Amino acid sequence: MHVDVTTTAGAVVAVVVLVAVLVFAVVRPYGLPEVVGALPAAVLVIALGLVPWHDALDEARTLGPTVGFLAAILVLAELAREDGVFAWAGGVMACASRGSPRRLLGAVFVVASVTTAVLSLDATVVLLTPVVLATATRIGARARPGVYASTHLANTASTLLPVSNLTNLLAFGASGLTFAGFAGLMALPWLATVAVEYGVFRWWFRGDLATPVHRVPDDAATPAPRFALVVLAATLVGFAVVEPFGVAPAWVAAAGALALAAPRLVRSPRREATAVVRAANVPFLVFVLALGVVVLAVRNGPVGDGVAHLVPARTDFLGLLAVAGLAAVLANLLNNLPATLVLVPLTAHSPGCCSRCCWA
Amino acid sequence: MRVLVWLTEGTWEAAVDAARELAEGRDADVVLLHVDDAATADAWHAGPAGLLGRGGPAVTGTPLHDAVAHLLEDAQVRLGLPSSTDERSPHGHERVETVVVDACRDADVLVCSRDGDRPGPHSLAPPTRFVVDHAPCDVVLVWARG
Structure with missing residues (x-):
C-alpha cells in the first residue's frame, strides 16, 4: 500500500501517526518506554511511502550529531553525579544559605541555572532536584520553593548555550552561529528570564520563605570532587574553543565523559561499560531518530x-x-x-x- | 485531653516545644499531624514527566515521603513524651488547611506555629490563617523559631 504524502489522505495519516506517537509517549501504557510507540510508527510511515527510505536516512544523518551529543551529555552528567558533583553542589547551597530559606532559593537559582546551561536540562530535573530537596530538608527549610525552582529552571535556564537543551542543538545547526556567538546572543535573554523568574518566586513563595533561619549542620559541606569539576570546566571551554574548527559538541562531550569514565573502566571494565551504556539511554536516542522520521512525514x-x-x-x-x-x-x-x-x-x-x- | 500538633516544615520545632509545655504532667493524648503538600509532589512529578521520550520506570514513591517520615521521627524525639503520629494527604479538591481542620474535630487543643518569625500579617500564611479561623477546637498559636 502506498500513500501519497502530498494528498489530504497522506496528511491525515501522517498527523494521526504523529499524534499517536505523542499520546503513547505521554500515557506510556504499562510503563512501556516511548520508543515502543515511535519506532513502529517510523517504520509505518516509511512502509506507506509517506517518507522515502533515503529521506529517512538523510534525516537520521542530520539528527546524528544531536543524538550523539545527547548520549554523551547524559553519560557525562551521570558520571558527574557518581563522582559526587551534585552532592557537593548540595553542600555548597546549604553553606551559602547559612540556614536562610531566602538565601537557599538564591543558591538554588544559581546552581540550577549553571547546571542546566552546562549539563542540559535533564541533569537539572533528574539529578539536581533530589539534591535540592535533600538540602532544603537538611537546613530545615520548606522544600516547595526549591523543588519548583529546580524544575522550572530546567526550562527557563536552558536557553544560554547550544548544549543546554536538545532543541537548542537542533536550532543551532541551522542558525549559522558559532558556539560563542549563540551564547553571546542568548546571554541577556537568559539573565533576564532567570531574574524575572527569581522575582516571581520570591513573591509567590513569600510565605514559605518567611520561615526562620535554622542552623546549618556541621557536616553539610562535602569535599569538592576536583577531578570531575576540572573535567566539566574543560568540557565547557572545549565546546567554545573547538567548535570554530568544525568539531561537533558531541565529540567534546564524549571526550569529557571518557575522561570521567576512564578510571572506572580501568578498574571494572565490564560493569562500568554496562553502566555507561545504560546512562546513554539508547531507547531515548532511538526515540528521537524515530520521531524525526515521523515528523518528516508531516513536514513534507x-x-x-x-x-x-x-x-x-x-x-x-x-x-x-x-x-x-x-x-x-x-x-x-x-x-x-x-x-x-x-x-x-x-x-x-x-x-x-x-x-x-x-x-x- | 487530646492535643493535636500540626507540623509544617521549617516551623515544627516551636509547635512541638509548645505542645510539650502543654501536655507535660497532664493526662494528655498527643498526636503529631503532618499533611502532605500536594503542590510540591506535583512539581516533583511534573519535571520528569516533561522530559518527553526519556523513559525510565514510572515514579511511584518520592523522597518527599521519606522526608516527612524523618520529620515525624525527629518531632517525636524532640517532644520526649508518649505520642502518636498522623500523616494525611489531601484527596481530590481538598487543601492542606481543610484536612487540618477536619483532623481537629476529635481534638481539644490544636497547637500550631506561625509561618514567619517577624510580626505582621505575613507571619501567617493563608493555610495557617484558614486553620486558625476555622478550627473547631481551642488553638495555641506560637511564634516560629529556628
Whole structure:
C-alpha cells in the first residue's frame, strides 16, 4: 500500500501517526518506554511511502550529531553525579544559605541555572532536584520553593548555550552561529528570564520563605570532587574553543565523559561499560531518530506547507515576534521537540530560527 | 485531653516545644499531624514527566515521603513524651488547611506555629490563617523559631 504524502489522505495519516506517537509517549501504557510507540510508527510511515527510505536516512544523518551529543551529555552528567558533583553542589547551597530559606532559593537559582546551561536540562530535573530537596530538608527549610525552582529552571535556564537543551542543538545547526556567538546572543535573554523568574518566586513563595533561619549542620559541606569539576570546566571551554574548527559538541562531550569514565573502566571494565551504556539511554536516542522520521512525514505534506506559509518572510522585529508566537503555539500543541523538528527546516532562512527560547 | 500538633516544615520545632509545655504532667493524648503538600509532589512529578521520550520506570514513591517520615521521627524525639503520629494527604479538591481542620474535630487543643518569625500579617500564611479561623477546637498559636 502506498500513500501519497502530498494528498489530504497522506496528511491525515501522517498527523494521526504523529499524534499517536505523542499520546503513547505521554500515557506510556504499562510503563512501556516511548520508543515502543515511535519506532513502529517510523517504520509505518516509511512502509506507506509517506517518507522515502533515503529521506529517512538523510534525516537520521542530520539528527546524528544531536543524538550523539545527547548520549554523551547524559553519560557525562551521570558520571558527574557518581563522582559526587551534585552532592557537593548540595553542600555548597546549604553553606551559602547559612540556614536562610531566602538565601537557599538564591543558591538554588544559581546552581540550577549553571547546571542546566552546562549539563542540559535533564541533569537539572533528574539529578539536581533530589539534591535540592535533600538540602532544603537538611537546613530545615520548606522544600516547595526549591523543588519548583529546580524544575522550572530546567526550562527557563536552558536557553544560554547550544548544549543546554536538545532543541537548542537542533536550532543551532541551522542558525549559522558559532558556539560563542549563540551564547553571546542568548546571554541577556537568559539573565533576564532567570531574574524575572527569581522575582516571581520570591513573591509567590513569600510565605514559605518567611520561615526562620535554622542552623546549618556541621557536616553539610562535602569535599569538592576536583577531578570531575576540572573535567566539566574543560568540557565547557572545549565546546567554545573547538567548535570554530568544525568539531561537533558531541565529540567534546564524549571526550569529557571518557575522561570521567576512564578510571572506572580501568578498574571494572565490564560493569562500568554496562553502566555507561545504560546512562546513554539508547531507547531515548532511538526515540528521537524515530520521531524525526515521523515528523518528516508531516513536514513534507500539506501540513508542513501550511506551517511554512505561516512563517513570516519579513526579517524585522515583528517578523521575529510572529515566528516566536508560531513556535510557542506549536510547542504547546506538540511538545517542543517535535515542534522544533517541524519548524527549524522551515525557518532556517528566516529571522526566527533562533527563537527556541519561546518553545520550551 | 487530646492535643493535636500540626507540623509544617521549617516551623515544627516551636509547635512541638509548645505542645510539650502543654501536655507535660497532664493526662494528655498527643498526636503529631503532618499533611502532605500536594503542590510540591506535583512539581516533583511534573519535571520528569516533561522530559518527553526519556523513559525510565514510572515514579511511584518520592523522597518527599521519606522526608516527612524523618520529620515525624525527629518531632517525636524532640517532644520526649508518649505520642502518636498522623500523616494525611489531601484527596481530590481538598487543601492542606481543610484536612487540618477536619483532623481537629476529635481534638481539644490544636497547637500550631506561625509561618514567619517577624510580626505582621505575613507571619501567617493563608493555610495557617484558614486553620486558625476555622478550627473547631481551642488553638495555641506560637511564634516560629529556628
